[in-house]
Amino acid sequence: MADPARIRKLRWLCRRGMKELDVLLLRFVERESAQLENGGWPEFEELLSAEDDRLWAWVQKPETLEQSAFRPLLDAIRS
Secondary structure, three states, X not given: OOOHHHHHHHHHHOOOOOHHHHHHHXXXXXXXHHHHXXXXXXXXXXXXXXXXXXXXXXXXXXHHOOOHHHHHHHHHHHO
């Protein structure tokens, strides 16, 4: 069953200190909202726990990513 509260929480977590991250992350949430509501992309919540500067670096230069598990997710966010 879809959980609309979960998607509201994810939207709130996407509000960052950098406008560029806000735009990328919120666009991803809108595009993937059905899957996210149903518990998809569990690593997305983990990714959102990263500091803005680290997250921005990962978005800009995925080859510097310490945790390769985020690579497919970051590719989806960038697309």
